[in-house]
Amino acid sequence: MPKNDQRQSLRQELRKKRRALTEQQQDDAASELLNQWYTNQIHLSTQTPLNKIALYLANDGELSPHQIANDIFSRDTITPQTTLYLPALNNDKLLFAHYSKSSEWHTNRFGIEEPVDENALLPNQLDLVFLPLVGFDEQGGRLGMGGGFYDKSFAQKKPKEKPLLIGLAHECQKVNQLPIASWDVPLDGILTPERFIWF
Numbered sequence: 541m542p543k544n545d546q547r548q549s550l551r552q553e554l555r556k557k558r559r560a561l562t563e564q565q566q567d568d569a570a571s572e573l574l575n576q577w578y579t580n581q582i583h584l585s586t587q588t589p590l591n592k593i594a595l596y597l598a599n600d601g602e603l604s605p606h607q608i609a610n611d612i613f614s615r616d617t618i619t620p621q622t623t624l625y626l627p628a629l630n631n632d633k634l635l636f637a638h639y640s641k642s643s644e645w646h647t648n649r650f651g652i653e654e655p656v657d658e659n660a661l662l663p664n665q666l667d668l669v670f671l672p673l674v675g676f677d678e679q680g681g682r683l684g685m686g687g688g689f690y691d692k693s694f695a696q697k698k699p700k701e702k703p704l705l706i707g708l709a710h711e712c713q714k715v716n717q718l719p720i721a722s723w724d725v726p727l728d729g730i731l732t733p734e735r736f737i738w739f
């Protein structure tokens with residue numbers, strides 16, 4: 541099968557798997573993810589503080605980072621200067637809109653909510669980005685929704701440079717080896733409810 545068809549059929553299969561998780565399984569996974577975030581002290585792994593953090597609003601069975609977000613809001617886990625951002629579609633790339641309890645919201649063309657922010661950040665202005673994954677392998681390969689939004693947004697990024705790119709995924713989204721495309725942006729790590737993998 542040609543590589544793109546292979547990626548497309550894997551995408552359908554893996555999306556079906558994550559959508560089949562029950563609400564209880566999703567809640568447990570989100571709590572375990574918060575535990576892994578604490579245990580692995582990812583925020584202590586860089587020279588500079590991780591002040592600007594991008595996450596996403598879970599959609600289509602994605603592993604939800606909301607417990608990490610709540611924790612950052614309520615306890616200033618990292619530093620009191622930490623601010624949170626969500627992806628906002630901007631042509632074929634992403635900008636990152638600041639969000640807070642007083643944000644106004646807009647629904648994008650995929651039905652996902654985005655905070656309204658006239659001064660949204662460019663991808664390279666962030667310190668840490670949690671990426672939603674459809675699939676991953678243990679070599680740093682990732683499969684997304686197929687829009688290429690994250691790939692295009694972080695195409696200039698070099699490994700170990702800012703921002704740190706961490707994929708979030710359920711264990712059921714792991715495959716042995718993904719068919720990798722030349723434009724795939726390498727991840728710095730993957731956090732699942734069970735473990736953290738550095739690349």
Ligand SMILES: Nc1nc2c(c(=O)[nH]1)N(C=O)[C@@H](CNc1ccc(C(=O)N[C@@H](CCC(=O)O)C(=O)O)cc1)CN2
Pocket residue numbers: 596597598599602627628629634649650652672684685686687688689690
């Ligand atoms: N939670 C979340 N937010 C995100 C992403 C994501 O993957 N997850 N994105 C990551 O890139 C961007 C949006 N990209 C997306 C690309 C495709 C679909 C999607 O559901 N596609 C449908 C077809 C919908 C249509 O064409 O109208 C599908 O494939 O079934 C959703 C989001 C930005 N925000």
Ligand SMILES: Nc1ncnc2c1ncn2[C@@H]1O[C@H](COP(=O)(O)OP(=O)(O)OP(=O)(O)O)[C@@H](O)[C@H]1O
Pocket residue numbers: 547682683684685686687688689690691692695721723724
């Ligand atoms: N840096 C880039 N420059 C130009 N086109 C790109 C780039 N990255 C990806 N694309 C295009 O975007 C489309 C989708 O890419 P791909 O299948 O890798 O999506 P994906 O893995 O689901 O990624 P994402 O999570 O970023 O949406 C491809 O057709 C590809 O040609």
